Amino acid sequence: MKVLLYFEGEKMLAKSGIGRALDHQKRALSEVGIEYTLDADCTDYDILHINTYGINSHSMVNKARKMGKKVIYHAHSTEEDFRNSFIGSNQISPLVKKYLVSLYSKADYLITPTPYSKDLLEGYGIKVPISSISNGIDLNRFEYSEEKENAFREYFKIKENQKVIICVGLYFERKGIIDFVELARKFPEYRFIWFGHTPMYSIPRKIRTIVKEDHPMNVEFPGYIKGDIIEGAYSAADLFFFPSYEETEGIVILEALASKQQVLVRDIPVYKGWLEDKVNCYMGKNNEEFDYLIKSLVQENLPNTCQAGYKVAQEKSIGRIGYELKEVYEKVLKTGDSKQNKQVYLEN
Known part of the structure; x- marks a missing residue:
């Protein structure tokens, strides 16, 4: 064959x-x-x-x-x-x-x-x-590495005890980029980093404006980054927050789960049958729920689901x-x- x-x-x-x-x-x-x-x-x-x-x-x-x-x-x-x-x-x-x-x-x-x-x-x-x-998902690529985590922290100059929330995706409204920025405004003490890139000429003006200028100081758009830095980010961050409204799967979620990262997603139909709220991830329906969940998860006031999430990655x-x-x-x-x-x- x-x-x-x-x-x-x-x-x-x-x-x-x-x-x-x-x-x-x-x-x-x-x-x-x-x-x-x-x-x-x-x-x-x-x-x-x-x-x-x-x-x-x-x-x-x-x-x-x-x-x-x-x-x-x-x-x-x-x-x-x-x-x-x-x-x-x-x-x-x-x-x-x-x-x-x-x-x-x-x-x-x-x-x-x-x-x-x-x-x-x-x-x-x-x-x-x-x-x-x-x-x-390539499980080996996302195994814990102190060297990769240090590469991430050094690249972004992460201070000791500084809380970091990440997302990975194209600059699409569908991906929840507007909500990501709006929620960041409510947590000025946390750093929000959105990894990924889309040519500016191809996306609507309101999204271009958000990425270029209309976002708070605690939000960063470093563009597409691969290798040790992004792989270190997956495991070193305090939360992977993916507020996408529509996916056919979401490889970045698998990458986060394989990194044994705490995952927070929007409650949408695509996750039915493989992601379960409060079992292997957390789910929110709107920004009010995300507000509560981000604060609770970063402060570790809710049970950790990372190990159960890793089992999902193993199955895939x-x-x-x-x-x-x-x-x-x-x-x-x-x-x-x-x-x-x-x-x-x-x-x-």
Whole structure:
């Protein structure tokens, strides 16, 4: 078995959760002994496992169909998580949904990160078989390291006993960036650090203004940082606060859980079945609840859920994900001929 992992715009998306998902797929396939290639010109593969939905991705699907290859689409994106992101995203989201349905329906099989996103896709009327498989997490990368924690503290000049709350995400309203800043105003004694970056030209003015100037002194936007500093931040911070309104999974949550960090998230449907309030994380519905929870968790007035959270990360380790991907690949190869593109594909 040989798999072509295709990822359009890899450099542009490398800083996103989808970019990390590709890295995890490569690791997962290697761990279970499945040969893969990233070469889009390769022709001796058995399955096209495609992660993106740009114009080139559309062409790759058609090309694979003409060669009679099996196609698995990794459905990272939905209309719901496209909204409240880039400039004009809400206006064109119905068109994005229509395009996604058209593209996903050409696959032999769909993989999506959570049961929640699987339900969304089935609700679109897609008839292709769908499995929910987590994007996974590299547990070794987020093991405790005093050296990494020191790198984080030195980089940000964290003072002794200073409380630090972090979030990791793109500069999207959907991610809860407005709430993150508003809550920071209520805790001037804490440092709030939002890791991540999105090109300013692509996001609405009100979000640009928040990031550039309209935030209190205790909020920092250092941009995209990788390696020891961010990995040290995950474990050294006092709280990982992720107020996102919509996700298909949220790799950054898995990273925080793998770091044995205390996690606080918004109570939204995507976490059903794997995150549980007051068991392996804490959940809030609005800023009033977040206000209470942030103060209580940072001051350690509520039971710690870090160990239970780490068990969630263990269940989604890259090794386990590799076997789940392998099972889907084998299932697809055992089915009959791949979807024929009918005459329409041959004419394109």
